[in-house]
Amino acid sequence: MTTDTTDVDALRLELLRLRDETTGLRAALERAEAERDKAQSITATDETAAENVRLRADLEDAAARNHTLELRMEEANHERERSLEALRSEYVNSRTWRVGSAITAGLRRLPGGTR
Amino acid sequence: MRDGDAMEPVFSVVVPLYNTPQDLLTEMIGSVQGQTFSDWELVLVDDASPDGTTAVRAQAFVEADPRIRLIPLEVNRGIAEATNVGLGLARGTFIALLDHDDLLAETALEEVHTAIADGVDVDYVYTDEDKIGEDGVHYDTFLKPDWSPERLLGQMYTSHLSVFRRSLLDTMRPFDTKYNGSQDHELVLRITERARSIVHVPRPLYHWRAVEGSTALSGSEKSYAWDAGVAAVKDTLVRRGIDGKAMRGPAAGIYYVKRAPIAPRRVSIVIVCTGSERGVELEPVFRDLQKTSYGRRSAILVVGSTAQLAEAASTLGRRWARVRPVVVDEDASDIARRNIGILTADTEIVLAVDGRAHLGDPRVLAELLMPLNESDVALAGGRLLDHRGKTILHAGYRYAWDLSRHPYRGAPKESLGRIGALISNREVSAVCTAFAAVRRASFIEVGGFNGSLDGAAADLDLGAKLRGAGGRIVTVSRAEVSLADLGAADAEITDVERALLVERWGPPGRDPFTA
Numbered sequence: 140m141t142t143d144t145t146d147v148d149a150l151r152l153e154l155l156r157l158r159d160e161t162t163g164l165r166a167a168l169e170r171a172e173a174e175r176d177k178a179q180s181i182t183a184t185d186e187t188a189a190e191n192v193r194l195r196a197d198l199e200d201a202a203a204r205n206h207t208l209e210l211r212m213e214e215a216n217h218e219r220e221r222s223l224e225a226l227r228s229e230y231v232n233s234r235t236w237r238v239g240s241a242i243t244a245g246l247r248r249l250p251g252g253t254r
Numbered sequence: 255m256r257d258g259d260a261m262e263p264v265f266s267v268v269v270p271l272y273n274t275p276q277d278l279l280t281e282m283i284g285s286v287q288g289q290t291f292s293d294w295e296l297v298l299v300d301d302a303s304p305d306g307t308t309a310v311r312a313q314a315f316v317e318a319d320p321r322i323r324l325i326p327l328e329v330n331r332g333i334a335e336a337t338n339v340g341l342g343l344a345r346g347t348f349i350a351l352l353d354h355d356d357l358l359a360e361t362a363l364e365e366v367h368t369a370i371a372d373g374v375d376v377d378y379v380y381t382d383e384d385k386i387g388e389d390g391v392h393y394d395t396f397l398k399p400d401w402s403p404e405r406l407l408g409q410m411y412t413s414h415l416s417v418f419r420r421s422l423l424d425t426m427r428p429f430d431t432k433y434n435g436s437q438d439h440e441l442v443l444r445i446t447e448r449a450r451s452i453v454h455v456p457r458p459l460y461h462w463r464a465v466e467g468s469t470a471l472s473g474s475e476k477s478y479a480w481d482a483g484v485a486a487v488k489d490t491l492v493r494r495g496i497d498g499k500a501m502r503g504p505a506a507g508i509y510y511v512k513r514a515p516i517a518p519r520r521v522s523i524v525i526v527c528t529g530s531e532r533g534v535e536l537e538p539v540f541r542d543l544q545k546t547s548y549g550r551r552s553a554i555l556v557v558g559s560t561a562q563l564a565e566a567a568s569t570l571g572r573r574w575a576r577v578r579p580v581v582v583d584e585d586a587s588d589i590a591r592r593n594i595g596i597l598t599a600d601t602e603i604v605l606a607v608d609g610r611a612h613l614g615d616p617r618v619l620a621e622l623l624m625p626l627n628e629s630d631v632a633l634a635g636g637r638l639l640d641h642r643g644k645t646i647l648h649a650g651y652r653y654a655w656d657l658s659r660h661p662y663r664g665a666p667k668e669s670l671g672r673i674g675a676l677i678s679n680r681e682v683s684a685v686c687t688a689f690a691a692v693r694r695a696s697f698i699e700v701g702g703f704n705g706s707l708d709g710a711a712a713d714l715d716l717g718a719k720l721r722g723a724g725g726r727i728v729t730v731s732r733a734e735v736s737l738a739d740l741g742a743a744d745a746e747i748t749d750v751e752r753a754l755l756v757e758r759w760g761p762p763g764r765d766p767f768t769a
Contacts, residue, residue, distance in 0.1 A: 151597050152590065159701025162719050166758040203397070203769055207658065210672060214665055221666070 263321070265294040265363050266346030266420070270336040271354045272301045274308050278355040278463070283315050283322070285357040285461075291364035296322045297344050301336035302329055334429035334437040341428050348379075350417045351438070355463045357386065358415065362459035366417050369453045377419040377449035378442075380412035383460040392461065396673050397769035399681060401452045404625060404728050407487055408509050408678030410439035415460035418445060433486045435479030440486035447494070456764065480506050487511065496627065504677045505670055510732075511679075513624040518551035521623065521691070522599035525609050527558030527566070528588045528741075535609060536566050540573050542613035548605070548620070557595040559584040588742065589712055592687070593702045596694060604697070608688035612736040614643065622733035623691050625679060632696040632725025633717070635685020636733035639667055643736045648743065650682030650729035651714060652768040653759070655747050659710055660686075660740075661768050667734065672769070682729045682767050684717020686710070686743045689735050696725050704754070709742030711751035718759045 230236055267286050271279070286296050298316075300309040309326045316324045325339055341349060348370070352358060362381065370376045384395040398411055405411050416438070426444060433440040446452055480502060487500035487509045498513035523543065525536060536556065543549030556566060557580040567574040580598050582591050596604045603626055605619065613619070618636065625634045638648040646665045652658060662671055669676050700719035703712045717727050747755075 148594060148597075152593060155593055155597065155698065155702045156705055157701070158699065159704050159719070162700045162722070163704070163715075163754075163758045166718070166722055170758070170760055200763070203764055207769070210661070213672075217666060217669065 261345070263293050263295045263346045264367060265291075265348050265350050265417070266297055266340075266344030267294055267350045267352050267358075267363075268297045268299070268337060268340035268344055269352045269354055270299045270301055270333050270340065271303060271308050271312060272330075272333070272336075273303045273305045274311075274354045276307075276311055279308070279311055279315075281357060282352065282354060285360075286352070287319065288360055289358065289363045290361050291367050294321060294363055295344070295346060297340045298322065298324045299336045299340040300324065300326045301331060301333070302327045304330075332431060332434055334431045334434050337437075338428040341423060344420060347420060348417050349420050349423060350415060352460075353414070353462075356414065357461040357463070359457075359459040359461065362415055365455050365457060365459060366415070369455045373451055373453050375450035376453050377422045378445055378452045379415075379417040379455060380452075381415045381455040381459040382457055383414045383462055384458040385464045386461040387464055392458075395458050397456065397458075398454060399767040400454045400456075401446075402681040402767065403446065404628075404631070404726065405678060405680040406443065406446065407490065407511050408503060408680070409507060409674055410436065410442065410483065411673070412442055413438075414462060416442065419449075422448060433482045435481075436483035436486050439483055440489075443486060443490045444493075477506065483507065483509060498624075498627075505674060508674050508678050513627045515547075515620045516603065516623040516626060518548050520602045521548055521605055522553040522555060522601040522603070523548060523605045523607055524555045524557065524592075524595035524599055525607050526588065526591045526595050527556065527562040527609060528591070529585075532562065532565055537569050539607060539609055539611055539613065540570055542611075542616070543607075544573070545616040546613070546619045548623075552605075553578060553599065553601060555580050555595055555599055557582055557591045557598075559586075587705070587708070589703045589705055589708055593705070596692065596697055596702065599694060602694060603691055604694050605691045606687050606689070608737060608741075610738055610741075611689055612641075612643075614735060618733045618735060622689070622730050625728045625730060626691055626693060628726070630724065630726050631693070631728055632720040632723070633685060633687075633690060633692045633727045634733075635682070635687070635727070635729050636689040636735055637667075637729065637731060638686060638689060638740065639734055639736045641736055641738045643667070643734075646676075647737060647740055648686045648688075649676060649731075650680070650768065651684040651686065651710070651717065652765040653683045653714060653718070654762045654765070655752060657744070659714070675768075677731055679728050679730050680767065682717075682727055683721070683765055684714045685727060685729055686740060687713055687716070688737060688740065688743065689733070693725070696720055696723065699723060706754065707751050709745045709747075711747045711755060713743060715755060715758065718755075 269282065283296065286294065298312050300312060303309060309324065312324045316322045325343060327336060327339065337351070350363070366379050366381065369379055380398065382396055382398050384392045386392050399405060402411065422445065426448070429437040429441055484500050484502055491498050491500060491511065496513060498511055501510050501512065503510040525539065554576055555578045556563060558566065560581055563579045563581060580595055582594055592606065603623065605623065622634055622636045625631045635650060637646065639645065640647055644667060646662050646667055648660050649662045652661050657663065662669065662676060671677065700723050704715050707715055720727060
């Protein structure tokens with residue numbers, strides 16, 4: 140039985156592999172056809188149109204890279220804010236702060252004391 | 255392009271006016287008049303502006319340009335109804351919506367026209383947008399994903415610029431005043447159910463002016479809109495026969511759709527012992543699983559070598575009785591083990607769980623599985639956090655070779671993400687299958703994981719195959735688990751793997767869902 144089960148498993152894996160290969164080949168073919176169509180449409184128009192297509196692609200790429208940089212800047216800002224918050228928290232929770240805070244609170248209650 | 259009537263312009267740009275300041279009116283109209291594509295009409299609807307001057311100023315433009323029409327309403331009806339009046343009188347083949355204080359990019363109509371001409375039966379087009387400050391500086395560009403129905407349920411992401419085929423709009427109820435504040439979201443939810451083809455133009459062609467009182471500044475400026483949006487999403491669920499509830503999400507303008515949980519009997523949980531793992535390390539994940547209904551009632555398969563399974567059985571004790579062990583050769587690759595595990599399962603849905611995952615909240619499994627209630631969702635991935643559960647390791651792949659394939663990596667788990675990308679479910683190119691649920695029939699149909707790939711390459715290939723077969727892949731914001739690291743998903747994609755991916759799917763460029 141073990142042998143049969145193993146055979147069945149092997150067959151199922153082989154079938155899966157064949158399906159993957161078919162899917163992959165179909166995808167590669169569709170991509171090749173799309174590239175060919177795109178190349179033909181560029182050939183059919185003049186140089187300016189081809190340059191236009193190239194520039195639009197560059198613009199798209201630049202927009203995407205810019206967006207990525209903006210994301211990274213946002214992440215860096217988050218990190219900076221977290222660090223600042225951690226520092227502030229450390230200071231505010233420190234003994235020095237607590238003692239100082241208690242003293243100045245007492246000073247405020249004195250007549251003519253600081254606000 | 256036209257419907258046959260030579261007098262119909264291609265586009266009707268419909269703009270409801272209300273107390274529109276002179277300078278903003280002039281700039282808005284100027285942005286339409288300056289379009290590189292000239293076959294348009296501009297339909298201005300003055301919603302009985304109490305200032306007494308909006309209609310007068312608009313009339314001056316009408317008299318100077320025959321393409322501009324003004325419809326003055328005698329009684330104020332609100333933005334939804336006012337727009338509906340404009341829609342009813344528009345003559346264009348396509349209708350573009352523009353707010354009275356916003357601007358169109360110079361090539362907006364031309365690029366939308368090109369997208370329509372290049373497509374087939376295009377009924378709805380939306381573009382990217384940005385904001386423009388009072389100083390005229392552009393910022394906050396929103397590079398939107400391609401058509402993402404799951405994201406649209408959670409957020410009105412298509413927003414501006416939206417262009418609809420008029421003949422389709424004519425068959426539907428237009429803007430519904432019941433949803434004032436989110437009337438556009440509600441309309442788009444309805445129209446996209448009927449649209450034959452939906453196209454995204456990935457260029458910021460709409461400039462949203464940030465002024466006091468506008469949602470461009472802050473969603474909370476119009477909190478009533480949020481509740482209207484909840485109602486819109488709720489009614490959408492009812493209309494589509496989706497068993498679920500809609501509620502406010504974690505931020506203004508974000509909605510949480512809680513679908514009915516998938517029955518445990520429809521799910522198998524597959525845990526794979528990879529080549530280097532010892533079976534004994536499964537104890538923590540089993541402990542977490544037992545707290546969930548799926549852990550108690552779904553089939554659990556553990557895939558490993560004889561030695562790994564024996565060790566796991568010994569460690570897990572009585573828990574092992576629930577397990578269906580799947581024996582593989584000791585030298586079987588990790589990818590082969592994963593394929594075997596999913597093949598061996600005999601349920602509709604397979605939930606793959608990395609043996610090192612810390613599940614934490616017992617609700618994460620139910621959250622992860624919920625999108626698979628939609629028959630066209632092929633794969634749902636969870637969010638992977640670092641071992642402390644504080645920062646994001648993975649929240650959906652971008653199709654890329656380097657580690658930018660994990661966008662938002664390193665962000666705190668509380669991050670909103672770009673325009674709320676991290677706080678609503680959204681479509682992605684692929685997900686890390688360390689914690690993911692797949693529709694087994696879809697997985698088999700496309701041939702599972704490719705045996706010559708591993709880690710991220712295998713995940714990217716699987717994602718592309720599933721999408722190529724018409725499936726959607728969703729990352730689920732509330733399904734968070736912690737992992738020490740991503741393992742193979744962090745390894746470099748080798749040259750051989752790249753060659754195969756390029757042959758099938760092309761080199762990395764613009765990812766359709768993640769900028």
